[in-house]
Amino acid sequence: MPGQWLFKTEPGTFSWDDLVAAPGRTTAWEGVRNYQARNFLRDRVKKGDGVLIYHSSIPVPAVMGTAVVVREGYPDPTQFDPGSPYHDPSSPAENPRWYRVDVQGDRKFPEPVPLPRLRETQSLAGMPLLNRSRLSIQPVSAREWKVILGMGGLAG
DNA sequence: GCCAACGTTGGC
DNA sequence: GCCAACGTTGGC
Numbered sequence: 188m189p190g191q192w193l194f195k196t197e198p199g200t201f202s203w204d205d206l207v208a209a210p211g212r213t214t215a216w217e218g219v220r221n222y223q224a225r226n227f228l229r230d231r232v233k234k235g236d237g238v239l240i241y242h243s244s245i246p247v248p249a250v251m252g253t254a255v256v257v258r259e260g261y262p263d264p265t266q267f268d269p270g271s272p273y274h275d276p277s278s279p280a281e282n283p284r285w286y287r288v289d290v291q292g293d294r295k296f297p298e299p300v301p302l303p304r305l306r307e308t309q310s311l312a313g314m315p316l317l318n319r320s321r322l323s324i325q326p327v328s329a330r331e332w333k334v335i336l337g338m339g340g341l342a343g
Numbered sequence: 344g345c346c347a348a349c350g351t352t353g354g355c
Numbered sequence: 356g357c358c359a360a361c362g363t364t365g366g367c
Contacts, residue, residue: 197365221350221363244365302366319348321364 191327192232193239193250193316194290203240203251203295212292213257217265218273220285224324229260229286232324238290239327239335241316242299249299250335258289296339310334 194216196202206214219225238254262283265273278284305311311334315325327335336342 195365223350246367248366319366321349323364 188329190231190233190236191239191329191332192227192236192256193241193314193325193327194254195241195243195323195325197244198242199244202242203292206240206254206290207292207295209292213289215263215287215289217263217287219263219287219323220273220275221321221323224322225284225286227324227326228288231326232256232260232288234259237293237327237332239332240292248302250296250305250339251299252295252339253293253336253341254290255293256288257291260286260288263287294341296336296341298338298340300335300338304338305335308334308338 198204201214206212216228219228234256236256238256240251240254242249242251263273263285265271266275266278266283266285267280268274269276273285275284305314306317311317311331314327314331315322
């Protein structure tokens with residue numbers, strides 16, 4: 188049984204629309220530079236898992252749609268690229284510190300689910316997203332997944 | 344733009 | 356290993 192996740196992104200940097208406009212609707216989810224999130228990408232996120240794409244740092248943050256993991260964790264090459272904003276000169280080449288996965292855009296919510304609606308939904312109260320966690324990669328339970336898809340206008 | 348919460352760094 | 360300083364996240 189596939190797992191479920193929530194990935195945050197700032198739409199000014201990379202948005203849902205950017206994801207579905209990408210070749211094959213697929214993109215490498217790069218630039219994650221937090222150890223807890225890295226551990227999820229490296230160890231727990233599996234091919235076929237579902238991903239909720241969440242827009243943060245905007246007037247009305249919202250879950251925009253779903254994506255599917257199409258490639259499991261592998262070293263993020265941007266850590267070794269001096270020209271990249273995600274360059275990490277202290278990451279050892281023989282033991283890369285940062286990982287990424289590839290995701291493919293799947294279904295756009297007919298109605299994006301705004302953060303205030305998530306907050307007022309009792310069954311979602313345990314989500315890290317709603318509990319001042321700044322984790323950019325978070326696990327989502329099967330129940331939470333189903334509830335949010337329903338709120339967004341997707342049957343399941 | 345503010346600022347609280349949280350993560351990371353580095354001196355000791 | 357402690358912890359103060361600093362940087363980042365992200366809602367508001």
